[in-house]
Amino acid sequence: MATSSLYRAVFRRRVQQFRQWQRRPLSTNKAEPSSPKTNSDLKNVGAESQIPTPNNAYGRAQRKRPLTTQLCSSLVIYFCSDISAQYMGKREYDLVRTGRSLIIGAISSMPSYKWFVWLSISFNYPSRLLSLATKVIVNQLWFTPIFNTYFFGMQALLAGENLGEIWTRIKRTVPTSFLNSCKLWPAVTAFSFTFIPLEYRSLFAGVIAVGWQTYLSFLNRQAEEEGGKQLPLPDMAAPYLRARPPLSSAVRPLTTTRIAARAAPRRLASTSSSPASESLLLARLKTVLLSGLGTVSLYATYYYVTDTRASVHRWIVPPLLRAVYPDAEDAHHAGTTSLKNLYAVNLHPRERLSQSDAETPGNPLSIYVFGTELANPIGISAGLDKDADVPDALFALGAAVVEVGGCTPLPQAGNPRPRVFRVPSIDGMINRYGLNSRGADAMAARLRDRLRKFARTLVQIAKNKGTDEKDVNAVIHDYVYCVNRLAPYADVLVVNVSSPNTPGLRDLQSIEPLTKLLSAVVDEANRTDRKRKPKVMVKMEGVVQAVWTSGVDGVIVGNTTKRRTGLVPQGSSSGESGEGAGTGTLPAHKVIFATGGITNGKQALQVLNAGASVAQVYTGLTYGGPGTITRIKGEMREQLSVKDK
Template identity: 50%
Template sequence: MASSSRALALGARAAALPRCCHRPSIPQQRGGLRPRISSRYASTESTAAESSPAEIPKKAGKKAGNGLKRTILGTSLAVTLFAGYIYFTDTRASIHRYGVVPIIRLIYPDAEDAHHEGVKALRRLYDLGLHPRERGNPDADGVLETEVFGYKLSNPIGISAGLDKHAEIPDPLFETGPAIVEVGGTTPLPQEGNPRPRVFRLPSQHAMINRYGLNSKGADHMAAVLRQRVREFAYAAGFGLHVLAEERVLNGEAGVPPGSLIPGKLLAVQVAKNKLTPDSDIEAVTRDYVYCVNRLAKYADILVVNVSSPNTPGLRDLQATAPLTAILKGVVNAAKSTDRKTKPYVMVKVSPDEDSDEQITGICDAVWQSGVDGVIVGNTTNRRPEPLPKGFVLPEKEQAALKETGGYSGPQLFDRTVALVARYRALLDKGPISKADEKASELAEAARATEPDAENLPPTHPEEHTHTPKVIFATGGITNGKQALSVLNAGASVAMMYTGIVYGGVGTVTRVKQEMRKEKQAEGK
């Protein structure tokens, strides 16, 4: 009875509790959640269904807008890159002169480091097709066309040896516009040259002092480089890769000069003796030059005999008539024996410091006696010209550089170059003077001093000789078109540059030619 009463009491308490205090069972929980979940998903689907027609066009429009922006940006970038490529690879771009050159000097305080890196960069750019080149073929107008050794050259501008010592970049240099590129000088055996530092800048004078001392990788190395160049040309021209293909190109079947491999242009290769070869042993010295000729002549249009470097002890002593004649005869004979249909021409590079009448006359006699085809006037000088403008005081660093041993090159050499060209031209145009001529000249001069009727006497230098005129190239201090025309008017056939290009950049040749055209137009008016 008591238990029944207790059960009834608990039931009544449970009935009196609020509903929230009831603990739902698991089935009740599931039953209670399912309607809510179902209604939530139903609401989401409904919202998505209602909003999707309005949102889809917005997303599509956004994607289309982004695509248009990407297209515009991509096109702009492509145009910018192409315009930059056209500008930076054009030798007319002023940045080559006013931007690149100062930056190189800043990055490489040592001038030789700058030289090496410049050569490497130009070679890499050429391999990638990104090198500076003269666009538009300005020489096509024929205004600057000239003839040298029977070749019609597109212009009378050349690049002197020294920029490309090892024949690493003749093609990139040709691309900058000159008609002649001179590589070297090379020696029979590899030699280091003088100890570093050996190149010094004088920026205020746009000048340099160097004592490289004919550092060379040797004639065999240069021959291998030039041989590979010919073989690559032969393959590209459709002649094949075999030895016969090389011979066909060298013998003229490609219709280009065998050295330059470019119509209207010539490649000059400079040769020299090794430093350790005794200067007093003329036979040994001659063998040095002949060794170089035997290895390199077939790949050159012009061979240049360097007897004028001021940085190789005793070398300039070889410019005396007797030793110079012996050396040049050996070179000329070796050149004539070149295994090629056309033979390379031979020139001798002489010093601007050998400028007495006796010295110049002796050199000209050696040229005629040996059969050399021409003279390159001149080279770097041991002298130290006064700063320009007159009265200018050099910065301390440049004053120190001026005291360094070596050959000086720069604009200050220009006046001397013009004067020397005129003197060589006058002497060479008289032709060879035989012993009989010398005797007749002496008698005629003696008679002129005593005879009143002197005008009826024979001329001092008889003109009955027939001879092929000697060619003169001028180098030294040429930096602009007016100067180039001046040396040409003095009797040179080609104006060559070195230091002017170092300071003026890869666009120098193009600029000089443009200035020459303007000068010629002004003269025509």
């Protein structure tokens, strides 16, 4: 009944879409760009799908709590598969085998869900056929053998086999199961990605898996009844949903000897069990119990260490980085590289309260910037992610906006090392990077790959170090080049004319050259081929007249300061950030974004009450760890709640 209801719902939705397409007039606009045939994301699919109850209720649960719903669905599917296989196989019910199947299903549910979500948003090309073929091939060549190895290895492990036996089982079963799965599951995957909404794909695959496993058991019973007919039993169950088949059925056909042996009448079970069978049952139950406890412990550890509120991210990780890497720049690279690699395998720290904050009515931290509602007024300044390597992972820390860069038109190495210094006495940093950058083209390529994932991205641009600041036209060409390459992928472009460690850059703050520069940037941004043009901000100090004359949309007030009395020897161009840099930020008026010296909720509220729309953090993250933004927002909520009382 559930299967037929699901099929009717899916085909009803497709028929409605086809009728709407028939009534839609053909476009006569030849210049209309072709958009890639992408799969809708989870929320859009839920809004578009007109699927009746109870399927609609399942879709709502999947959208609201995807991981919990996926876990429950996987447990039900594995349970049904195992019960069906045991029943159709005419064997006595084995509770331990069902327990093993449930453990395997629980562990695999989250990675499988993440895999298919990633696959749905990847490999989306203008050709729908090419997109579909690529998804099917990638899934079959990568996910299937990996999961088959996991499945058979876990089955053997939970059955109490040693490492040698586990490896033997994997070698004997995985190749055959992979080849046999190619006969069915590519077609199922193609149908799923073509017709099934994202939130119903696991349910659809589960129904197919249960049916296929039952069909294999039916063939096995039919062969036993015929008594002598050889019939191969391929292991073609779903690579991520099937119950454990007998080892021999995956590697060799059913022989007459086995049929005769199975056809022999069974002896009546004895009313008393032997001590050996009791000890074997206890050993299996112990294995299942220990495996379950181990699984729960691993998941609890994963949940803890990937939460930004974990104490390890504040009291262990930052001091450890400073101890292992005496050079601050090496520690910076190690931190961003680790964050990038952890994000790739879904082990990165993330703020699990960010979505609930955005959806809570009357959220005290919500704010509107450029007509867009932000869940909170905290952002991450440029410099932490200079080349847009980890913007996605930084968004996961709870920031409402992330600024990447500064980016120059051509690659440049910046100033010679060492060029970054810690000032632990004030939790500050001194940098004279000199705008080291891989160039606008390299950054544009990275932003293009992640365009559909996140919004509210700021991209900071600057001129090359070798461009003569006195040649205004050459300077304008540098900035316009960056705008041309990066504007299609940025929500806000930040024009940096205030870096203290780039010689001559601050000379551009004179009214006349700055007005020409900003006007050229605004004009180029307005020519961007996109419906919503990127906003333009300028990172500088003073010269408000040029800002108003040029027509930029906002200002970032503050930067690393050149005041470093008592910190480093005079005579070098460098910028200090951290708590000591904030004293010159507060007196500014009518600012949009404030950056410099913000390390806690009290300081963030101070700059926001002074007129800032967003408070940006950088150095606070290097000393406070990935949980800094979560901690700042928590302190802000506490102070706001006290004021309300």
